[in-house]
Amino acid sequence: MSNSWFIIANSTSGNRNFSKQWKEIEQLLKNKNINYSFAFTQFSKHEVELVDTAIQQGFRNIISVGGDGTLHHVVNGIMLQRYVKTSDITIAVIPIGTGNDWIKTYNIPEKLENVIEIITKKKIITQDIGVLETENKTITYFNNVAGLGYDGYIVNKLESLKRFGAIAYLLSGLAGLLLYKKSIFKIIIDDKIIETNCLMTLFGICNFSGGGMQFTKDVNPSDGLLDITIAKNLNIFDLIFNIRKLYSGSIVHHKKIETYKTKTITVLPIDTKPFIQADGELIGSGKVTVKIIEKAINFVVN
Template sequence: MKNESIKRRWYTIFNPSSGGGTKQNKIDRILSSLKQHQISYEFIVTQYTHHEEQLVQSAIDQGYLNFICIGGDGTIHHMINGIMKQKNVASDQITLAVIPIGTGNDWVKNYRIPKDPEKAIRLIHNNKIIYQDIGKISFLDDHKEVYFNNAAGIGFDAFVVKNISKYKKWGSLAYIIAALVSLKTYTPGKITYVSDTDKKTSRMFLIALGICKFSGAGMQLTDYKNHKKGYLDITFVKPISLSKVITQIFKLYNGKIATVEEAVCFHSKKFKADNNTSCYIQADGELVGRGNAQFNLIYNAVQFIIP
């Protein structure tokens, strides 16, 4: 009986560092609204980086299947890793809802989940769900595994993520500022990649791998208009000059990345990056490692609450 009660409750995780810090009165209003909508919940505050992953795994051990993320892209990322790495329950039996309070909020942009907490909570009450694919990165040298729900990248965008912490005070502008500064010191690397249909060795500026549409605080680095469920959207960008990046930067936001001369866009269910010892890799805006890696897609892996 206790287990059945837990299955109906929402395990709610709040990351207090999201959005540069969230005031207590905003959280009080969110919790009050959950009660008003008769949403039964357990409320937990993260204590340190990556704590979400452990909290989710512990909650699933207790019988929880429904989760609410109060945070941004990083909080969602860590919760997804908790869901995907646990072994007790099939991941497609688990539901995640998001009340966005982060700065970038790229994943919620894809589904037009409102930033207004009250409206986001109404979505939870309405309980409309979709199944979404989840990406998996397998690092081939140290056997580490990382999952992503939105987008991953090799090369320049991961280099930007490495440098972004000093610009966090600029909020949603942090990524573009860090990118412009990073252009001065970034050196394109050489990589051998293997996709479903191609194998190629080349110097590259970046490789973007997307499940959803936005990354880097609103950039569109993949050709999402031709998205195929069950496939990663991939953009391979050859070395490009600083002046051209600046003059073409609007194409990173308007969905026309495929028209950039140095960019090649394609789809693949899997993608392997070899000869990649020097390039950083990011997932959902989190720096996750460097080196040789295999990227796979897990079809319909998790349920999400959407409008």
């Protein structure tokens, strides 16, 4: 099955008509003579189980049809299975989600015809994967951006706003600025200890999160390093006056933001237990340790 794809499709992704999209996807795959089997997710995190089964059946190429959450769970399925090396697996993405942030780093289009063409060319990058361990020993992998604090708070708020599409991230972010209370973080990076009043701490592998915002600096998804962003005492006026910089990436030069590169980081909130998010999925709260796994999974890119 070296040339066959196993498609994992989330029929609840995005705001469009999935059945119509799926018919178009099937026709495009047929037109390109792409050999595939498929399964639809039936419940939360079903992707992990479907990946495990597909790998046992001999599949080494997987297509994620959905948004960042679908891809996140596919990645976790690959990292958790124990049948083959994770670097033996290749993932392609057909994006039909709300934010579709991971694809932006690699300039993968959202138009179905164009993304199927990219899959046929199968240009590969072997990307790093991050791994978070929470204080209750829960292990979660991420392929894009994870974080602790304000961004976890807005992910928690986002669920009720997803019907607004990509602008939901901005609405959720602005609401969070009014309601989220900063706390003191003790941050350990290599032999450096930072204790500061902190809006959020981000752990980046790729460029984009929150519906196209860029909080990471000089990202290289295959350099074996986490791109750390510590947003200190930013307030609602700082972000409102710098909205363009949030999307251009130049916000990282703000005087209240510090950036680092490292292989491991521990963040210990002192006075609260803020939410932790990974690729836009809530995974816990409180203390977290993050590490990098170098060149872990192959991805099809543009």
